[in-house]
Amino acid sequence: MRESVIAAAGELLREGGARAVTTRAVADRAGVQAPTIYRLFGDKDGLLDALAEEAVIALLEAKQGSRAAPSEDGDPSDPVEALRAAWRSHVAFGLANPDLYVLMSQPRPGGPSPAMLRGIEQLQGHIRACAVAGRLAVSERRATEIIHAAGHGVVLALIGQVATQRDLALSDTMLEGVISMVVTDTPGSHAHAPAGALSALVHVHTMVDELDPLSRAERSLLAEWLARSIDHLQ
DSSP: OHHHHHHHHHHHHHHHOGGGOOHHHHHHHHTSOHHHHHHHHSSHHHHHHHHHHHHHHHHHHHHHHTTTSOOTTSOTTSHHHHHHHHHHHHHHHHHHSHHHHHHHHSOOTTOSOHHHHHHHHHHHHHHHHHHHTTOBSSOHHHHHHHHHHHHHHHHHHHHTSOGGGOOTHHHHHHHHHHHHHHBOSSTTOOSSSHHHHHHHHHHHHTTGGGOTTSOHHHHHHHHHHHHHHHHHHO
C-alpha cells in the first residue's frame, strides 16, 4: 500500500507538478482512503519526503550497479573522476525530475530533506575518498559545502531555463571550477607550498582513527589539532 501511494504521488507530480499532489488526489489515484496517507506518512510533506527519498535511492542503486561498467568519465578508480561522475549524475537527476528536485530543495526549519541528506552523504563519501588519496586541497567539510552548494545551484539554474534553450555547458564549466578549488593536481604534491601542506594535513586527518599506538584521548587531541590547522590554512 505504501508503494502504491508513493507511485500515485509520483504520477501526479509528473503530470501536473507540485500543485497536483494533494492528499485527496493521491488517495483517489492510489485507491485508498485519505486517512491511510496520514497513517503511513504523517502528512503531505511526509509523503513528498518519501517520494523524493525513494527516487534518490533508485538513483544511487543504479549508479552502484553501473560502477563495474566502462566509464566515459575516465578511470572509475580515480576518486576525482568518481566525483565528476557523481556531479553529472546529480545534474541529470535534477533535470529529469525538476518538480521533485525543487520540492527536495525547499528550505525547511528542521534542515535538509531526507532525500537531500542521502545525496549529501554520498557526496561526503566521494570527498573522503579524495582525502584518503591525498587529493583534497581543503578540508572535507569545506569541500562538501562548496560542491553541494555549487551543484545545487547549477541544477536550480538549469531548471529555471527554458528546456530547449538550456546551457548545459554551464554544468561542466562550474564543475571544473569547483574541482580546481578543492582538489590538488596530483597526490603527494604537498612538498612546500601552503596548498600542498593543507592537502597533507587533510590526508593525515583521515588516518587518525587508524593510529592504534595512540590512546583514544591522544587520537582525539591530534584530530583537533589537525582540524584547527586545516581551518587556519584554508
